[in-house]
Structures are given as C-alpha cells and as structure tokens.
Amino acid sequence: xxxPSNGKSLAGRVRGASISLMNTNPQLGMWQTAGxxxxxxxxxxDLRLPKEAGxxxxxxxxxxxxxxxxxxxxxLVPVRTASTLDARLTGLGPLPEVREQRIPHPxxxxxxxxxxxxxxxxxxxxxxxxxxxxxxxxxxxxxxxxFTIYFLNIVAWGAMLFFLLLKAAPAMNHPSADDxxxxxxxxxxxxxxxxxxxxxxxxxxxxxxxxxDLYFYIRAxxxxxxxxxxxxxxxxKGWFRPPLWAREDGDDRTSPVQDVSRRSxxxxxxxxxxxxxxxxxxxxxxxxxxxxxxxxxNTLFQVVLSYFMxxxxxxxxPSWATGTFIGLGCGVAMMAGxxxxxxxxKVKIIEGPELKIIDQV
Numbered sequence: 001x002x003x004p005s006n007g008k009s010l011a012g013r014v015r016g017a018s019i020s021l022m023n024t025n026p027q028l029g030m031w032q033t034a035g036x037x038x039x040x041x042x043x044x045x046d047l048r049l050p051k052e053a054g055x056x057x058x059x060x061x062x063x064x065x066x067x068x069x070x071x072x073x074x075x076l077v078p079v080r081t082a083s084t085l086d087a088r089l090t091g092l093g094p095l096p097e098v099r100e101q102r103i104p105h106p107x108x109x110x111x112x113x114x115x116x117x118x119x120x121x122x123x124x125x126x127x128x129x130x131x132x133x134x135x136x137x138x139x140x141x142x143x144x145x146x147f148t149i150y151f152l153n154i155v156a157w158g159a160m161l162f163f164l165l166l167k168a169a170p171a172m173n174h175p176s177a178d179d180x181x182x183x184x185x186x187x188x189x190x191x192x193x194x195x196x197x198x199x200x201x202x203x204x205x206x207x208x209x210x211x212x213d214l215y216f217y218i219r220a221x222x223x224x225x226x227x228x229x230x231x232x233x234x235x236x237k238g239w240f241r242p243p244l245w246a247r248e249d250g251d252d253r254t255s256p257v258q259d260v261s262r263r264s265x266x267x268x269x270x271x272x273x274x275x276x277x278x279x280x281x282x283x284x285x286x287x288x289x290x291x292x293x294x295x296x297x298n299t300l301f302q303v304v305l306s307y308f309m310x311x312x313x314x315x316x317x318p319s320w321a322t323g324t325f326i327g328l329g330c331g332v333a334m335m336a337g338x339x340x341x342x343x344x345x346k347v348k349i350i351e352g353p354e355l356k357i358i359d360q361v
Contacts, residue, residue: 024209025060025061025209025234025235026061026143026206026209027061027062027143027147028206028209028210028213028292028295028336029202029206029295029298029333029336029337030147030150030151030154030202030333030337031330031333031334031336031337031338032291032295032333032336032337032340033061033062033143033147033337034147034151034337034341035239035336035337035338035339035340035341035342035344036061036062036063036238036239036340036341036344037062037063037138037147038341039238039239039340039341039342039343039344039345039347039348040063040064040238040344040348040353040354041064042056042064042131042134042353044127046064046066046353047122047127047130047131047134048121048122048127048130049066049078049116049121049122056130056133056134056137057137057356058137058138058141058143058144059354059356060141060142060143061143061238062138062141062143062144062147063238063354064134064138064353064354065353065354065355065356066078066112066275066353066354066355066356067355067356067358068112068355068356068357068358069357069358070357070358070359075110076111076112076115076273076355076357077115078112078115078116111274111275111276111277112274112275112276112277112352112355113275113276113277113352150198150201150202153198154195154198157191157194157195157198158195160187160191161188161191161192161195164184164187164188164191165188167184169184171183172184172187180314180315185314186314188314189314192309192322192326193309195326196305196306196309196326199302199305199326199329200302200306202298202333203298203299203301203302203303203329204299204302206295206299207299210292210295210296210298210299211296213232213235213292213295214292214293214296215228216228216229216231216232217232217288217289217292220232220246220285221285221289224245226245226246229242229243229246230242230246232288233246236288236291236340238340238344238347238354239283239340239341239343239344239347240283240287240288240343241279241280241281241282241283241347242282242283243282243285244282273355273357274351274352274355275351275352275353275355276350276351276352278350278351279350279351280346280347280350280351281350283343287339287343290335290336290339291336291339291340294332294333294335294336294339295332295333295336297332298329298332298333298336301325301328301329301332302325302329304325305321305322305325305326305329308321308322308325309322
C-alpha cells in the first residue's frame, strides 16, 4: 500500500515542480535581457546619490532598484541598507511617548526624488566606486552572473569568427586560406558550432516560456483575459505597462496602469509609489506582441540553423546557410531587445528607478 502512495507523492512533486518552473519569469533572450538591463541600469544621477539615499539593489531579473523605507503614514524615506533600517527602528532606544494631538496634513507628500534631491551629490571619484560596487552587486545575482558569462562568451567567440572570416590570422592560411584542411577552415567550424550551441541555450532552453507568453498574448489581445495580461505585465515589468482594463480592482499602488501624468503639483492626492511619484502610461499592445513574436521567430530560426549545423558536415554544408540563419536569428532577437530598451528607457524617465520598499512592522 505504501508504494502507490509514494508513487503518487513523487508524481505530485514532479508536477508541482514543473508548474512552479513554468510560473517563473526569466528574461526571454540575451538581447532582451541586455535591453531591459541597460534601460533600468543606474544612471549618473542614481550613482551620485549619497549612501544613505541611494542604496542600489537588483531584483531577480537583474534590474536595478533603489531601497526605500515606508513610514506608517505611507510616506517614502530613503534608506541605505536593512541594517540602517534596524538601527533606525531599534538602535534609538524606546520611542518617546507622544500625546494624541491633531496634526495638520500637508497639501501633498513629497516624492522620493524630491527628498533625494535635497541630499548633497557625491564627487566623481566616489561615484565611480559606487558604480563599480553596483556592477558587483549585479554580477552576484543569478540573472546578472548568467547574463555576464553568456554575453562574454558570445562576444569572444563572435569576435573570433569575425576575424577568421576576414582572414586576419595568416598563420592559419596554409596551404591556403580557402583550403578545406586549413586550420582556418577547421576553426571556422569549431567557432560556428560553439556559437550555435550558445544560441541553442536561449533558443531552445527558453522556448517553453516564449510560447507560453505567446499564448498569454493571444488570450489578452483577442479575448481581454485580465489574468493573462497581468502575467505578461509581471513578466515584462521592466519596460511594459498594461492597459487600463487589465488593472486589478482596488489596487492602491496607484496601480502601474493608472495614468497620473495630469496630477497637479499642488494636488492633495497621494503620489504614486514610484521614485518620481508619476506612473508611465499604458504601453501599446502591438509593441508587446512584436517583442514576443520576435522571440518565437528566433526559436524557429534556431531550429533551421541547428538542422544545417547538425545534419551536414563542414564540407557538404551549403556555404550560405550558417551566415544567413545566424544573421536572421540575431537580427530578430536584437529587434526585440531594442524595443525593450526603448520602452524601458521611457518608463524609467517617467517613473524613475524601480523601488525596493521596506515596510515598518
């Protein structure tokens, strides 16, 4: 009787693990990752903030975020680290007793950008050190480590392929540069196979999430499925803002889909929970569809490229196949990356850097 139970338990664990895996939100490609990371990377203004105002951290997708502390009244205050927060909460001893009194509320709460703007800016030397420290934090995240190692491999092997195509290594050109048995030709094959393997990591490894997002996009675009749209908004939060019809009821973030661009400076409304107090308007849905489609097409091009690389040897393979499908695959992935970078840049200009908020307990 115990064996069937154990079998069911194992099957249940496998099913649960597969569901959890599909519910993760990895970036869908190297170029899209590069686009969103660059768009959300700390700029000079972020790096020149003093330590107590500019605690830069990174989320699971490798996007930078500033740490902020939320007061009981909802006001955001810049903090450096959790240890600073602990000192603030516990290191000052018992709080003095405060008699109940009526305190007039200001016309509006100041945004985090305004509070950070009051702080003195750091000199260029400490700013450079701060930037190097921010990169080290990024590199130590799982997404940052994988992206950096993968990107360096693509650059290194791609550069080698480029110079081999230019016949820039005369020592490899014997008996001639175009001879099938020359070192140049052999290293062209080795280099191409390594690049193809690297492209397979993203083209095939991320294919389940690419087709998952394509399904969600069809559900959201043609059937107004709110759940599907929210899933896509979470997946692409670094650059995409969903339409108004997809926002959650009662979302008190002054939801990422709410347009408050017309909010007056003297308004008594509570500012949005962003660095600037403003929220980016909804992103055009065709841009989301374009990005997802490019990622899916990249996988299809990778299928064709792998067929030519694995079904033919280096002598019988058509000379045009490798360059054509490497170019097409990189081209569509690059277009998705440029779209993500452009829209992510616009979101950051309006909302400022992403916030990592610590609530007072």
